[in-house]
Amino acid sequence: MSDAATLKPIPIPHDFPVNWEQPDDAHALWELELQHLPGQSTALDESLVRRIGDKGFNAACEDFSMPIRNAYRRLNTYVYQSIAPVSHDHAVLEGLGREAQERLGAAIGRQRELWDGERLPEIKSLLERWRAFDSDGATDAELVAHVRDSVAWCERAWHIHFQTVFSVLVSMSLFADLYAELLGDGDPYGAYRLLQGQDNESLRVDRDLYALSRVAADSVTVRAVLDSTRASEVVAALGTSTEGQAFLDRLDAFLQDHGRRSTLYVTVSAPSYIEDPTPLIVSLQNAITQPERDDVATLAAAAHDRELLTASARERLGSFPEPVRGQFEFLLSAAQQGSVMQEDHNYWIDTQVTYEVRQVMLAVGRRLVANGCLDRADDVFHLTVEDLDDLSTDRRADVAAQKAELERFRDVAAPRFLGVFPPGPGPDDPISRAVTKMFGGEPAESGSASILNGMAGSPGVAQGRVRLVHALADGEQLQHGEVLVAPTTAPPWTPLFARAAAIVTDTGGILSHCAVVAREYEIPAVVGVRHAMATLRDGQLVEVDGTSGTVRIVEE
Numbered sequence: 354m355s356d357a358a359t360l361k362p363i364p365i366p367h368d369f370p371v372n373w374e375q376p377d378d379a380h381a382l383w384e385l386e387l388q389h390l391p392g393q394s395t396a397l398d399e400s401l402v403r404r405i406g407d408k409g410f411n412a413a414c415e416d417f418s419m420p421i422r423n424a425y426r427r428l429n430t431y432v433y434q435s436i437a438p439v440s441h442d443h444a445v446l447e448g449l450g451r452e453a454q455e456r457l458g459a460a461i462g463r464q465r466e467l468w469d470g471e472r473l474p475e476i477k478s479l480l481e482r483w484r485a486f487d488s489d490g491a492t493d494a495e496l497v498a499h500v501r502d503s504v505a506w507c508e509r510a511w512h513i514h515f516q517t518v519f520s521v522l523v524s525m526s527l528f529a530d531l532y533a534e535l536l537g538d539g540d541p542y543g544a545y546r547l548l549q550g551q552d553n554e555s556l557r558v559d560r561d562l563y564a565l566s567r568v569a570a571d572s573v574t575v576r577a578v579l580d581s582t583r584a585s586e587v588v589a590a591l592g593t594s595t596e597g598q599a600f601l602d603r604l605d606a607f608l609q610d611h612g613r614r615s616t617l618y619v620t621v622s623a624p625s626y627i628e629d630p631t632p633l634i635v636s637l638q639n640a641i642t643q644p645e646r647d648d649v650a651t652l653a654a655a656a657h658d659r660e661l662l663t664a665s666a667r668e669r670l671g672s673f674p675e676p677v678r679g680q681f682e683f684l685l686s687a688a689q690q691g692s693v694m695q696e697d698h699n700y701w702i703d704t705q706v707t708y709e710v711r712q713v714m715l716a717v718g719r720r721l722v723a724n725g726c727l728d729r730a731d732d733v734f735h736l737t738v739e740d741l742d743d744l745s746t747d748r749r750a751d752v753a754a755q756k757a758e759l760e761r762f763r764d765v766a767a768p769r770f771l772g773v774f775p776p777g778p779g780p781d782d783p784i785s786r787a788v789t790k791m792f793g794g795e796p797a798e799s800g801s802a803s804i805l806n807g808m809a810g811s812p813g814v815a816q817g818r819v820r821l822v823h824a825l826a827d828g829e830q831l832q833h834g835e836v837l838v839a840p841t842t843a844p845p846w847t848p849l850f851a852r853a854a855a856i857v858t859d860t861g862g863i864l865s866h867c868a869v870v871a872r873e874y875e876i877p878a879v880v881g882v883r884h885a886m887a888t889l890r891d892g893q894l895v896e897v898d899g900t901s902g903t904v905r906i907v908e909e
Contacts, residue, residue: 390617472513479509514702525548526786549655554699563648565603566637587638799903808902811874811877836897837856842858
């Protein structure tokens with residue numbers, strides 16, 4: 354009997370029955386995937402995510418000889434993730450670890466070169482293929498073939514995604530480790546200050562959105578509508594006036610550039626801003642209340658500070674041997690590239706590829722409706738990829754069963770962990786440390802009901818009233834100076850950062866999206882708290898200490 358089979362299973366709640374897909378699944382550790390897939394997932398979302406894990410994450414692991422693999426399972430409509438070593442033989446793992454460090458070491462210094470010269474052009478080529486296909490004009494057979502092509506293109510795009518992301522995480526993590534070893538003074542952010550002040554696609558979108566908000570703020574008519582109308586009703590209200598319609602034209606231009614975003618990372622069932630601009634309107638409503646700012650000047654000031662800190666670090670390293678200084682310069686350059694690539698790859702792959710796949714699936718949904726097989730086009734998201742090989746079979750019973758399952762477990766608290774905990778501490782190697790810095794570790798228990806521990810995400814201390822934000826559409830409730838508390842954040846959330854006094858999330862580590870962007874906005878953040886959403890309440894006064902990674906409840 355294997356060691357895993359002798360471990361004590363994690364208790365399963367009575368209202369969350371689990372039927373393991375494979376016998377070995379019961380002997381692995383499965384964690385609720387809240388960082389990228391918070392809440393329930395549809396059958397099609399999970400069907401695609403599993404392909405992303407296998408053909409994206411695991412394929413890139415093979416490229417770099419990384420000694421881990423990833424698996425997803427949809428259990429009672431919630432997606433669980435298991436990242437586990439490929440072997441329990443320490444000699445095997447050590448050998449793979451050395452080979453992975455060599456392969457990643459050769460890649461991390463060329464991130465920008467590989468992205469600009471090979472990866473981004475390939476992604477753009479895939480996007481052009483999607484946009485050139487006439488889904489509504491295709492025959493059923495042609496549409497089925499296009500679905501198969503689209504799944505293959507999606508898998509390839511996510512293979513590129515993880516080739517990029519692994520280099521991003523390892524470069525930033527290795528630099529942080531080296532900085533702490535050579536220059537460490539107890540400041541968890543010392544290394545990351547040398548990465549700040551670099552432009553990227555997320556900041557560019559934020560600047561364009563802020564510029565659009567200034568147009569709105571300068572119009573009495575548009576501002577009045579934004580101030581007094583629910584976000585979901587703003588577009589219709591603006592359409593009733595000439596000035597409002599002129600602003601809608603500006604909004605449409607913004608959407609053509611940046612509207613393929615949605616409120617979630619990799620979820621094809623979530624509408625884009627082009628389809629439903631409500632989350633974008635929420636961001637605009639927030640932005641018009643903010644004081645005037647100069648984002649270009651702020652970025653330049655951060656870059657200037659980065660150069661001063663870099664010069665100081667080099668001066669402190671002056672007495673170190675040349676090989677050590679050379680390693681510092683190599684990893685500094687790699688980490689600076691990685692800091693930009695973390696946001697840029699998301700703009701092109703997580704956002705635009707997901708949008709194009711969604712459009713294909715909606716076209717299939719429309720065809721199934723026309724063929725009398727579905728009642729609504731968006732019911733296609735309750736099917737699997739395999740179901741889409743046949744556009745003539747009535748799928749309404751399958752959809753009804755999926756909807757019933759979603760309703761059954763809608764209010765059930767999915768347990769954070771299932772399966773078994775592995776024996777002993779986890780591996781301590783550069784790759785494992787990088788993964789932990791992305792997804793977060795297990796925070797220590799505080800021993801106090803008024804203190805929540807998490808991971809340091811962005812330095813500083815701030816007090817403010819709690820605002821729980823379950824989804825981006827709830828962001829219109831966030832008031833200036835409040836503490837934004839969320840399960841996770843994604844790039845479309847970043848406009849809210851300008852309004853928040855601090856950020857607290859249940860997921861993530863110091864290299865997560867929330868932490869990286871909070872540092873650019875220079876507001877405190879504590880990430881990976883795990884139970885902030887369940888513990889904190891709207892209106893509580895809290896103190897967020899992003900330097901120590903703690904949240905203290907000051908008063909109810």
